[in-house]
Amino acid sequence: MPKPQAKPERKTRIQSQNEEIILDAALEVFSAYGYRGGTIDQIAARCGLSKPNLLYYFRRKDDIYKAVLERTLADWLEPLRSLDPAADPATELTRYISAKLDLTFGRPAASRLFANEILHGAPHVARFLKGPLKELVDAKALVIRRWVAEGKLRPVDATHFIFAIWAVTQHYADFAVQVEAIIGTPDRERVRRAVLDILLRGIIPGRG
């Protein structure tokens, strides 16, 4: 007789399956309407479950929001984390910016969810910002500063350069309707070339 599972209760097939479709629906709803603007009813309707059923898996609206937010945070850090100090700066930065753009175009809802959270004061992720994010940025800013010191990059304010990369890349998700209103549906490859050109041309030596 196996001792009954204690705390980390094993998840049922139905359980993990439903949690997943709920979080998928919640991402769409919250990113489109904001935390307050999105309703449990909307999420339930979108994933074909009843409202009480949603609340069987997540006891409060806040729990749904936190879960969907957390699910995106890890992916958010990943591209920057993989910036390799030992490799060629131009290659690495090109790769990083391209990866960010892939996220932007591949998962715009996630970008908008995060943007909305920050925009409204980051009530749920303040700890994340001051902890893991700050540490990662500080570390990678150091990498960039070393590249500058080694003459592999023209002098640039490392931290603000990272901010610029975030701003420009995420812009195509967060402000997508504005971009679309002005140039229509953007061509990804053209965006990529333009963004790389704008951000890198100034700091890669021997390109001017």
Added chain:
Amino acid sequence: MPKPQAKPERKTRIQSQNEEIILDAALEVFSAYGYRGGTIDQIAARCGLSKPNLLYYFRRKDDIYKAVLERTLADWLEPLRSLDPAADPATELTRYISAKLDLTFGRPAASRLFANEILHGAPHVARFLKGPLKELVDAKALVIRRWVAEGKLRPVDATHFIFAIWAVTQHYADFAVQVEAIIGTPDRERVRRAVLDILLRGIIPGRG
């Protein structure tokens, strides 16, 4: 005996005064919590009026929101509009970027209000985006292209360059809590130098 005012009824002193404080309060509330997240009660409390009194001046919540949004749109276009084709590109772009940063730091709430509106699909300003904004951007992109053709700027994708300027400058308002979490309260002049360097170093000839 003067004929009674017809449609554009003259505004009372009290009326224009109260409308102003209402819109000021509404800007703070809506930019902090979003359209759906901000309540009439919050706005009323912030400006010291009763809720029915607010609704005496603006019949619906939506009217308040539209009014405060419209009040910011004009100011939003102004800096770009004043980009002078006849002047020196480096000077003009420096001035434009600086003006945008002044808006960012001087009126962060307005920036966040606008960002929130776009982020959620621009339900109230779709016409503005496709009309006045697109026209202005198209016109100014032409100016930049002419500068490029005249050899006064290195080749750059004009429209995407304008997007990059918006993205990077507004980032310091829209993502202020993230910036603050990472570097603390930013020094405006340092931000200005860093942003100008990142955005312009690559495209102004003879700087590398």
Added chain:
DNA sequence: ACCGGACTTGACCATTTGATCAAGATTTAT
């Protein structure tokens, strides 16, 4: 086949919130 636990939901509740209204207070024009 059957039993216990997991899952599902219609009905319901309490609170929040946008909006109304009638009655009273204040301002303005004469």
Added chain:
DNA sequence: ATAAATCTTGATCAAATGGTCAAGTCCGGT
């Protein structure tokens, strides 16, 4: 001073919404 217009608000309403519950259905292991 006084009447008309403007302004103000307590009380109240209806709808939306987060959340509960009891009662039923379904699933998995034996």
